Amino acid sequence: MPKVSPERLEATRQQILDGARRSFARHGFEAATVRVLEREIGLSRGAIFHHFRDKDTLFLELAAEDAEEMSAVVAEAGLVQVMRELPARDSGWLGVQLEVSRRLRTDPAFRMAWEQRLETVRAAAVERLRRGREAGVVRDDVPVEVLAAFLQLVLDGLVLHLATGSAAGDQDQQRAVLDLAEEAVRRATGPAVAARTDMDEDFPATTPAQEASA
Amino acid sequence: MPKVSPERLEATRQQILDGARRSFARHGFEAATVRVLEREIGLSRGAIFHHFRDKDTLFLELAAEDAEEMSAVVAEAGLVQVMRELPARDSGWLGVQLEVSRRLRTDPAFRMAWEQRLETVRAAAVERLRRGREAGVVRDDVPVEVLAAFLQLVLDGLVLHLATGSAAGDQDQQRAVLDLAEEAVRRATGPAVAARTDMDEDFPATTPAQEASA
Amino acid sequence: MPKVSPERLEATRQQILDGARRSFARHGFEAATVRVLEREIGLSRGAIFHHFRDKDTLFLELAAEDAEEMSAVVAEAGLVQVMRELPARDSGWLGVQLEVSRRLRTDPAFRMAWEQRLETVRAAAVERLRRGREAGVVRDDVPVEVLAAFLQLVLDGLVLHLATGSAAGDQDQQRAVLDLAEEAVRRATGPAVAARTDMDEDFPATTPAQEASA
Amino acid sequence: MPKVSPERLEATRQQILDGARRSFARHGFEAATVRVLEREIGLSRGAIFHHFRDKDTLFLELAAEDAEEMSAVVAEAGLVQVMRELPARDSGWLGVQLEVSRRLRTDPAFRMAWEQRLETVRAAAVERLRRGREAGVVRDDVPVEVLAAFLQLVLDGLVLHLATGSAAGDQDQQRAVLDLAEEAVRRATGPAVAARTDMDEDFPATTPAQEASA
DNA sequence: ACCTTCGGGACGCCCCGTTTCT
DNA sequence: AGAAACGGGGCGTCCCGAAGGT
Numbered sequence A, B, C, D: 001m002p003k004v005s006p007e008r009l010e011a012t013r014q015q016i017l018d019g020a021r022r023s024f025a026r027h028g029f030e031a032a033t034v035r036v037l038e039r040e041i042g043l044s045r046g047a048i049f050h051h052f053r054d055k056d057t058l059f060l061e062l063a064a065e066d067a068e069e070m071s072a073v074v075a076e077a078g079l080v081q082v083m084r085e086l087p088a089r090d091s092g093w094l095g096v097q098l099e100v101s102r103r104l105r106t107d108p109a110f111r112m113a114w115e116q117r118l119e120t121v122r123a124a125a126v127e128r129l130r131r132g133r134e135a136g137v138v139r140d141d142v143p144v145e146v147l148a149a150f151l152q153l154v155l156d157g158l159v160l161h162l163a164t165g166s167a168a169g170d171q172d173q174q175r176a177v178l179d180l181a182e183e184a185v186r187r188a189t190g191p192a193v194a195a196r197t198d199m200d201e202d203f204p205a206t207t208p209a210q211e212a213s214a
Numbered sequence E: 001a002c003c004t005t006c007g008g009g010a011c012g013c014c015c016c017g018t019t020t021c022t
Numbered sequence F: 001a002g003a004a005a006c007g008g009g010g011c012g013t014c015c016c017g018a019a020g021g022t
Helices: A006-027 A034-041 A045-051 A055-077 A079-085 A093-106 A108-134 A144-163 A171-185 A208-213 B006-027 B034-041 B045-051 B055-077 B079-085 B093-106 B108-134 B144-163 B171-185 B208-213 C006-027 C034-041 C045-051 C055-077 C079-085 C093-106 C108-134 C144-163 C171-185 C208-213 D006-027 D034-041 D045-051 D055-077 D079-085 D093-106 D108-134 D144-163 D171-185 D208-213
Strands: none
Touching: A006 A034, A006 A045, A006 A055, A006 A093, A034 A045, A034 A055, A055 A079, A055 A093, A055 A108, A079 A144, A079 A171, A093 A108, A093 A144, A093 B093, A093 B144, A108 A144, A144 A171, A144 B093, A144 B144, A144 B171, A171 B144, A171 B171, B006 B034, B006 B045, B006 B055, B006 B093, B034 B045, B034 B055, B055 B079, B055 B093, B055 B108, B079 B144, B079 B171, B093 B108, B093 B144, B108 B144, B144 B171, C006 C034, C006 C045, C006 C055, C006 C093, C006 D093, C034 C045, C034 C055, C055 C079, C055 C093, C055 C108, C079 C144, C079 C171, C093 C108, C093 C144, C093 D093, C093 D144, C108 C144, C144 C171, C144 D093, C144 D144, C144 D171, C171 D144, C171 D171, D006 D034, D006 D045, D006 D055, D006 D093, D034 D045, D034 D055, D055 D079, D055 D093, D055 D108, D079 D144, D079 D171, D093 D108, D093 D144, D108 D144, D144 D171
16 A cells, blocks of 8 residues: 555656666766765655665666667667667766676676676567568678677667767768668668668668669 | 886886786776785785876876777777787776776766877778778778778777677677678678678788689 | 544554564664564554654663563562563563663663662662561571672673573573572571572471471 | 784784773763774774774674683682672773673674683683582582572673672672672581682682681 | 655765875 | 875665655
8 A cells, every 4th residue: 555656656766767877877886976866866865775775776777777778679670770869869878888888897797687688689689680681671691690790789889989978079970880880781782882771660672872863 | 226127117017007907807997996906916005006196097007008009009900900809819908998988988087188099099090091992992982081980980899899798709700790890891892792801911902702712 | 532442552552662672682772773673563663653752762661661560570579589580481571671781881861860760679679688587587697788789689690691592501500599599698597508498478487498308 | 024013013903902892881882883983992994994804893802802801810710709809990891791791692693602602611610619619618518510600690790780880889788799699609617607708819718707706 | 643655864884095104 | 015094985774754645
């Protein structure tokens, strides 16, 4: 028999998670002291530790939440789309991602537990590429696993790049770079065309580039 | 008149740097406590802080040393070659790199000071690609700046990937992925050839793949 | 007009006191955190602090209750009888007593307030011994105040001994020890008889031992 | 190769132990906060925790030290002598003893480890009484084990009594009470003589009381 | 009225980087 | 160069008051 409406409770929980995300992203895990968290979240220790056992648990649940969302987006829109939208809508996700990587490196137990999530994303990407190949937009001279690994690698690169704050750079160039990555997994459609495809939207038969050249 | 020979001094300094690298890499900056450093280096606080003002300075000089070396290798052998050799010889470099990224994100002053180094590497890569283009091995339908950014992105991805300890993965696949990246910046030599080129060694006109098919 | 009957209220109060006694006894005052109290009592903070202003008050009232009962029993049955029955029926009383002693030591204000109770017990014991002397069972070569102090000392010893959990020991020996204590305050009835008297029951003229030897 | 003389080190260690004893005695274990310890010891946290892993360890070693000394004194001078000298020279020993008792009660592991020490003291007391019996000063109608338990009980009582600060009381009465206890274990030398014997000094054949009456 | 849960903030322990002494 | 001492500050616990439900 909850004395406070479940929505109110969940709202507080989200308030904490969001503030924590911003804090961890901006300062890093250890520099995001509980005092910093308090300030950014707008609640006191009492509230924070009432909802999460400890700072570590808070971080872990935060990471889990982000990973969950990530998986969903990749499954729905594809890795490339994720990359394209990455710079735009970041509310701490990148920073947290960097912290997760760090943690993966230093904490074997965490790594073990996390591996499952990595595999989920990988599988989603592979499946998506396979369908793309059947639709004829993905090259078929290289195993989809390799293509997936390649895209994953580029995504990792993008995460690291953006996370370090290099986002300020030329946006046109950034798009061009992603075009390059996408082209690398597409079926060659002609001599050296850096195609901007909406592979992520139902694999249309023609790309904007092709349309433009039409 | 120094009591110990300058070489001895320099040796101790390197001993400290190397131990510190291992520590920072394995545990991360803050978890690499002075106690941990002592143990890994094999010297006590006194010795360590005799050579470096404080822990922070130690880290900074370490990062600088690594960056220096990185620049040199890129200028000489190229980004792709760096990537290929990355998994093999890591003695903490990757971990430190991750810590540097983290720092770049959270410490604006550090970022400012570091930008110079990033630019140096970028310039070296661009220059190298320009020469490659003149030699006819690098595609000329995309600005070299974009190609450089692309390679840099892949390198970043590789760093993040390997740093998180995912190195255990299939080595063949890893090579194939890098082939894909390299192909993306090469002049198309035929339909869908995943070429393994030694672009990094004087841009030979023929790739091993071509040789094999010859 | 109260919604619950006064009996119900008193029952809850007792439930709290009993749970608190067990908690304080088992863990000690500070380790008996409010959370522990909640668990042991079976009610939540709100309920507990609705009946007692705060943890400290709860402890104080608990101690007072125990002291009250103690006084009554001593006045009625005598110190020796208390000692004999001590090991049998302990539901936390011993532990609380130990906590009280501790508090007496560290908290001057508490000591001041408690002194009254100590004096009450002492007076009851003295009075009882005086009557015993008149009945001829208590030795008259030593002031009753000294005898009372002696018995009080032995009781204290017993409290400390049992409170530390040493109760497990040999029960026969424990009885023999108390016989020794009792003998020390009795009028000598012959050469070295370790008499087990029911001094606590109307000072019978003859002891069981004497009866046995009769 | 210690850079500081071992004596200096041991001195510091003792300084810490002594300050800790005073603190624990005056305030109790938990109220003796680290801040209090610092103040009383005259050293900073750094120093304290350099010598002792944590507050708990500090307490344990302190208790051990006291127990060690206790054993030695009992073996040499006997329980009764200890009791007689107890009020005079207390520098926190009593308070610590009370804390130990408390701990014995609440911490089973501690109890297990401590049992050994208790047994040591008991054995020393028994042995001493046995020799006393052979010398003809200790009564032989009661097993020495019982006598030892009795004295131990009185000692416990004294500890609790004094520890709670009741020491202020009449000193003559206190001595009389102890005489009573001693008499209880002595061989009867005549009708109701509350003898003050130096049982603790080689069991002299005559007691001061006897000398006085001579 | 009685009870529960949420939230606040003081503070306890002790870790950590650093300085001082040897 | 090593060991001892320092003191700032991090995390998380704890007691309790407020808010809210039955």
